[in-house]
Amino acid sequence: MTTTVVTGLGVVAPNGMGHEEFWSASLGSRSGIGEITRFDASSYPARLAGQVADFDPRRHLPARLLPQTDLSTQFALTAADWALTDGGVDPSALVDYDMGVVTSSAFGGFEFTHREFAKLWSKGPEFVSVYESFAWFYAVHTGQVSIRHGLRGPSKALVAEQAGGLDAIGHARRTIVDGTPMVVTGGADSALDPWGWTALLAGGRVSPYGYRPFDREASGHVPGEGGVMLVLEDAEAARGRGAPQVYGEIAGHASTFDPPPGSPRPPGLRRAVELALADAGVAPDEVDVVFADAAGVPGLDRQEADVIRAVFGPGGVPVTAPKTLTGRLFSGGGPLDVVAALLAVRDGVVPPTADAVEVPSDYGIDLVRGEPRHVPVSTALVLARGKWGFNAAVVVRAYND
CATH class of the missing domain: 3.40.47.10 (Thiolase/Chalcone synthase)
Structure with a gap:
């Protein structure tokens, strides 16, 4: 393969x-x-x-x-x-x-x-x-x-x-x-x-x-x-x-679309996560960090937190959003998070989410704040949502030749 x-x-x-x-x-x-x-x-x-x-x-x-x-x-x-x-x-x-x-x-x-x-x-x-x-x-x-x-x-x-x-x-x-x-x-x-x-x-x-x-x-x-x-x-x-280095593997990807407003069907982000993990052959407990979309809008933040909690369990995986230091870069935002994920795998460290001070307890997520978290990282999930209902997820994994 x-x-x-x-x-x-x-x-x-x-x-x-x-x-x-x-x-x-x-x-x-x-x-x-x-x-x-x-x-x-x-x-x-x-x-x-x-x-x-x-x-x-x-x-x-x-x-x-x-x-x-x-x-x-x-x-x-x-x-x-x-x-x-x-x-x-x-x-x-x-x-x-x-x-x-x-x-x-x-x-x-x-x-x-x-x-x-x-x-x-x-x-x-x-x-x-x-x-x-x-x-x-x-x-x-x-x-x-x-x-x-x-x-x-x-x-x-x-x-x-x-x-x-x-x-x-x-x-x-x-x-x-x-x-x-x-x-x-x-x-x-x-x-x-x-x-x-x-x-x-x-x-x-x-x-x-x-x-x-x-x-x-x-x-x-x-x-x-x-x-x-x-x-x-x-x-x-x-x-x-003879490539001088390999930063990691793009192991999985999925994209979904939200249903139209007023539909009884749920938003598509959870399905994008599950499909990307399945594409990569990765179980939720094998994911070491989630790079969140992090919309910054309370309703959308809660929606994403609900998905992360449902897939990984309450506080089940470190979550981070280094884009708080750059702003949302639109088409450049997801690739920038992929770069951060690859470097997190390389260096064994998760960058913090700047400026997030108090996370509502019912979000149930382990948001990395304040200082970088030094932990082994072999698999990362990167999420992105676009206005008008776009959802995307990419799984990044350490490459073992």
Whole structure:
């Protein structure tokens, strides 16, 4: 049976450029959340966001790519470069049709499009960039990464809001099982311009006070931005090319959809958990940590806590949400948690959930707070839920050659 392993990591996050810097910040509770500085947000009811403050695309990408890409695509391209470098991959030395790309985006080229719309309305169509024809599109990350590195194998783009990044990883794994030796996968999003921010606030889940999931005072989430890419490979192919390291195995994946509002059927998150565990051949008592979706909305937090308690038993497994230090990165959020899960397996430590102070006792979950928890980690479950009913779960496992 094909085993899918992770051999390269690339992270552009609000609290870390590169996976090691992100991991150090997660263990040290160093936050990338602060007041928005990209535009004047003083008149908005919420002003906190996870911004990638020190990202200069000119340092990471060729000049010719800058006028044709949105900031989110620049995150994706940079993260893909770093993941390939980390994995010791030279695409020019491999068969191009043996390497695919599967990415997710919740917004596409949001800021790029809004800038071009402003030109259209204020100056006229002749001032709109020709690159708008593709820079806005949800599949643009997949296309640009594929073109830049000559990755011509099976490729896809998925859209499922916060759950999309996990679904991209799951589809990349299926692509490898179907015979493609290597896939670059992950997600990237940014919507921190005035129009994007207005759209996020209109969703009704953004907190003006901070991101405190599972806390008694939870009032919503803080949006963030960033890009995360991973190199997934068939284990035999990785061994054959001499991959410098294997971080772990993508052992299982499942996605489900919630029923329509008013339906007597339960939400789909529990089924996603159970299907992912079954796909991995893992029993609940073999899971060492759950990286929660952590919506930060009391009703949704309770719903997720109920699922974790039902599957694993009251306090049956450590639960964490390091995204409290970055905000919710939408399509990048699930892959960032997968990176954290892989590094937790590597180092035997669970990062804490920052800012969660008091968890209602009836939630019945063992939320890791305050300090990292040093425990052996061989299997982790990563959860993500997207608005409009998307649920996704990925099982990450230590790889034993």
